[in-house]
Amino acid sequence: MKTKNSQDLFEKSKNHIAGGVNSPVRAFKSVGGSPIFFKKSRGCYLYDEDGNKYLDFVGSWGPMVLGHSNKNIINAIKNQASKGISFGAPTKNELEIAKIIKSYLPSIEKLRMVNSGTEATMSCVRLARGTTSRKKIIKFVGCYHGHVDSLLVKAGSGLATLGVPDSPGIPEELSELTISLPYNDIKSLDEAFAKFSDDIAAVIIEPIAGNMGFIEPEIEFLQHLRKVCTDNKTILIFDEVMTGFRVARGGVQELFDINPDLTALGKIVGGGLPVGVYGGKAEIMNNISPDGPVYQAGTLSGNPIAVSAGTALLKQLSDKGIYSEMENNAKKFLEYTKKAADRLGIPFSYNVRGGMFGFFFSEELPQNFDEVQKTNIDFFSKFFRKMLEKNIYLPPSAYESCFISTQHDAEKMLKAGKIAELSLEEIKNEI
Numbered sequence: 001m002k003t004k005n006s007q008d009l010f011e012k013s014k015n016h017i018a019g020g021v022n023s024p025v026r027a028f029k030s031v032g033g034s035p036i037f038f039k040k041s042r043g044c045y046l047y048d049e050d051g052n053k054y055l056d057f058v059g060s061w062g063p064m065v066l067g068h069s070n071k072n073i074i075n076a077i078k079n080q081a082s083k084g085i086s087f088g089a090p091t092k093n094e095l096e097i098a099k100i101i102k103s104y105l106p107s108i109e110k111l112r113m114v115n116s117g118t119e120a121t122m123s124c125v126r127l128a129r130g131t132t133s134r135k136k137i138i139k140f141v142g143c144y145h146g147h148v149d150s151l152l153v154k155a156g157s158g159l160a161t162l163g164v165p166d167s168p169g170i171p172e173e174l175s176e177l178t179i180s181l182p183y184n185d186i187k188s189l190d191e192a193f194a195k196f197s198d199d200i201a202a203v204i205i206e207p208i209a210g211n212m213g214f215i216e217p218e219i220e221f222l223q224h225l226r227k228v229c230t231d232n233k234t235i236l237i238f239d240e241v242m243t244g245f246r247v248a249r250g251g252v253q254e255l256f257d258i259n260p261d262l263t264a265l266g267k268i269v270g271g272g273l274p275v276g277v278y279g280g281k282a283e284i285m286n287n288i289s290p291d292g293p294v295y296q297a298g299t300l301s302g303n304p305i306a307v308s309a310g311t312a313l314l315k316q317l318s319d320k321g322i323y324s325e326m327e328n329n330a331k332k333f334l335e336y337t338k339k340a341a342d343r344l345g346i347p348f349s350y351n352v353r354g355g356m357f358g359f360f361f362s363e364e365l366p367q368n369f370d371e372v373q374k375t376n377i378d379f380f381s382k383f384f385r386k387m388l389e390k391n392i393y394l395p396p397s398a399y400e401s402c403f404i405s406t407q408h409d410a411e412k413m414l415k416a417g418k419i420a421e422l423s424l425e426e427i428k429n430e431i
């Protein structure tokens with residue numbers, strides 16, 4: 001496969017853009033090689049600068065639920081652009097999208113639009129602190145909530161480890177307010193509350209984790225989390241930036257019937273344009289300015305074109321049947337690959353919900369970040385490269401989830417399974 005144009009573009013970009021990319025995972029550091037530069041997308045396919053065509057398992061990290069270049073979304077963008085690009089003032093369309101979001105996620109009584117998932121989680125944390133007059137935040141190791149200072153902390157395992165920042169530039173004084181706990185561990189959660197309950201403003205969680213691979217919580221763990229938050233007057237924040245409109249139309253909260261106090265949305269909600277949303281109980285949201293004292297603002301928030309794209313996507317999700325359809329099609333790939341892996345004696349585990357799935361090179365599905373780190377990450381990198389050579393674009397890291405669309409039909413997914421089998425055989429022969 002020829003990738004010379006992509007390689008040249010990457011070398012040149014490195015002189016002008018920090019690291020050559022505008023978001024780190026795009027640089028292919030963890031899988032090796034040089035990133036692919038894309039110039040076009042249609043349906044379930046991506047087209048690169050060298051003329052290669054790939055079956056896309058990334059879907060722009062979520063938004064392409066209906067595939068790339070969806071006609072209704074493109075028309076909505078064109079139509080709005082012809083009327084006005086940005087006013088910096090309220091529009092009727094913001095009211096419309098707010099109503100649709102609320103109808104899909106009924107735990108949201110009021111919401112605010114922002115411009116990214118990071119802004120959404122950052123605003124949730126400030127609002128929770130402002131509402132409770134408490135300082136500490138609990139998060140879970142391996143959960144990613146954007147590059148917010150106080151959330152960019154994973155810390156060690158064990159009880160209530162005081163947070164050590166994951167990045168220089170985050171003062172320890174700040175990250176010390178973040179308590180990191182292992183995912184799916186009721187005992188350490190109870191211990192943290194026993195020790196700090198009066199000072200825990202919020203617990204933030206990816207209610208299905210998509211940023212340490214795809215890991216589901218045990219239902220009892222989530223139910224228990226909901227209960228301890230209620231008992232301690234701590235605000236429960238579901239970060240559904242990745243899972244909202246993805247694992248089910250109404251996100252994990254619909255799937256497991258557990259309501260948070262606040263929800264952060266992003267990725268999908270803008271239909272591929274930069275949009276984030278946070279919302280929840282009216283009594284909490286009323287604390288946001290101008291009605292309340294907690295400040296949060298955005299010059300381009302609710303941008304008309306972004307809102308038109310988001311609305312056009314969300315309206316097309318009215319039929320919930322698309323989620324089971326995507327799940328069944330994903331299984332065509334996963335079950336075929338699993339069978340091949342079993343035959344070749346390669347440990348392989350997977351999990352899928354709606355249009356989102358993940359797989360690991362391990363006997364058992366991991367339950368938390370520590371267990372993910374024990375899976376065969378090196379094998380993933382080899383697999384990634386083999387699949388890429390055969391025109392399948394996987395997320396360029398073992399710690400990411402895969403996303404498919406309604407355009408990835410059963411036939412294409414089965415074919416992808418056969419390519420996975422070939423890839424596994426090749427790796428096996430090379431070891």
Ligand SMILES: *Cc1c(COP(=O)(O)O)cnc(C)c1O
Nearest residue numbers: 116117118144145146241242266
């Ligand atoms: C991607 C992501 C974010 C951050 O969203 P950005 O739009 O990249 O700022 C936050 N939380 C979760 C769960 C995410 O997957």
